[in-house]
Amino acid sequence: MAFEVTTNRAAKARRAVIFCVNEAYFPYALLAASQVRALCASELADIVICAETGEIPASLSDLDIRLARLTLEGQTADMGRLDQKETVTYHRLFLPHAFKDDYDRILYLDSDIFIERGDFARLLEVDLKGHVLAAVRDEVQWFNPERDAHDFRTMGIRGKKYFNAGVLIINCQAYRDKDILSKALDANRMFRDKLKHNDQPLLNAALRGEWLELSPVWNWQHARRFPMLTATVPVGITHFIGKAKPWNDPDSLLPPRYSMAFQHFMARHFPDRPEIKISSGCDVSDATLGRQALRSWWHARKITRYLKRFPDDLVAKE
Structure with missing residues (x-):
């Protein structure tokens, strides 16, 4: 080669x-x-x-x-x-x-x-x-x-x-x-x-x-699907899998702190690039918050069990 x-x-x-x-x-x-x-x-x-x-x-x-x-x-x-x-x-x-x-x-x-x-x-x-x-x-x-x-x-x-x-x-x-x-x-x-x-x-x-x-x-792939659960986990690297990205999130699916960080970085270092629109955040209606809370509760036990396999997050497992 x-x-x-x-x-x-x-x-x-x-x-x-x-x-x-x-x-x-x-x-x-x-x-x-x-x-x-x-x-x-x-x-x-x-x-x-x-x-x-x-x-x-x-x-x-x-x-x-x-x-x-x-x-x-x-x-x-x-x-x-x-x-x-x-x-x-x-x-x-x-x-x-x-x-x-x-x-x-x-x-x-x-x-x-x-x-x-x-x-x-x-x-x-x-x-x-x-x-x-x-x-x-x-x-x-x-x-x-x-x-x-x-x-x-x-x-x-x-x-x-x-x-x-x-x-x-x-x-x-x-x-x-x-x-x-x-x-x-x-x-x-x-x-x-x-x-x-x-x-x-x-x-x-x-x-x-x-x-x-x-x-x-080290590769947290649930920033959008489980926002409440994500907030309780000591995430090292958030990975934006799927179509929603901090620089392209027209439906405001991601927490706004990400688009804010990207906007600030781009404005400072790449001012000639199109401005990144800050996400307005997920719909915060009572119904949406209730669904998010229920989804987080539903998955909390499974994700907790999964995380417990790694008592030290700098040790790789077989």
């Missing part, structure tokens, strides 16, 4: 937090990067943004971002139904190979996230016990671990745990040694036109449940 990586500077650490984004998501990756940097010193980990285009504003130069352009000769052409803008999501499949001379461990993050708290230095050092990666279960298995993910059923894989690929701690050497990339690309060639998601099921298919599970606080 042919890779070409061009960067604006050399690596400064053996650990990296990496985002893979297109031009539209570039500023949102920078917001997340600024939140990471506030929680993890530069000597402990590089922050890398893989993007085709994008320029870091002078106002964010202190973040010391490593910009990278990843060229995959003859690879993205085989990604089937995706247009060129969408192929960037597949770049995370190639990161342990593309940066094999630079990083021993990678924390991959999607850019549609909001970082609330967390010891990212310790997160990068989580004991992977020889496994390729650690991740958080996809939300389809939070309340029913036996439920098969849709794409797994399509691929004929049953009874395996299934992770959300928005937050991944990757052991780069193990990833290469176990040939995860080739296995994922084989799955893509076989199923690419039948899958609901992009590269997430490919990674899951390559690992078939052989990965370590992180506490859901």
Whole structure:
């Protein structure tokens, strides 16, 4: 496989937090990067943004971002139904190979996230016990671990745990040694036109449940569905799965504090971009609040039982 990586500077650490984004998501990756940097010193980990285009504003130069352009000769052409803008999501499949001379461990993050708290230095050092990666279960298995993910059923894989690929701690050497990339690309060639998601099921298919599970606080996927329950959980990373995003929430499905934070960041660092509309918040009628309270009560016992599997949220479980 042919890779070409061009960067604006050399690596400064053996650990990296990496985002893979297109031009539209570039500023949102920078917001997340600024939140990471506030929680993890530069000597402990590089922050890398893989993007085709994008320029870091002078106002964010202190973040010391490593910009990278990843060229995959003859690879993205085989990604089937995706247009060129969408192929960037597949770049995370190639990161342990593309940066094999630079990083021993990678924390991959999607850019549609909001970082609330967390010891990212310790997160990068989580004991992977020889496994390729650690991740958080996809939300389809939070309340029913036996439920098969849709794409797994399509691929004929049953009874395996299934992770959300928005937050991944990757052991780069193990990833290469176990040939995860080739296995994922084989799955893509076989199923690419039948899958609901992009590269997430490919990674899951390559690992078939052989990965370590992180506490859901590192990839909290319920910011919209259970707002009251979310307020009681010590969330580290909120992940805005689905169509509602802090920068595009016309139905005001997300709590307004997220759109307010994104609006402030964009106005300060990307003033030429369209202004983000602040969410008016969820309907606060008595009926809506009652439904939210009932839903939170209904799921509280299950989510509490799930969280108790992780008495230390910096220990990954088999």
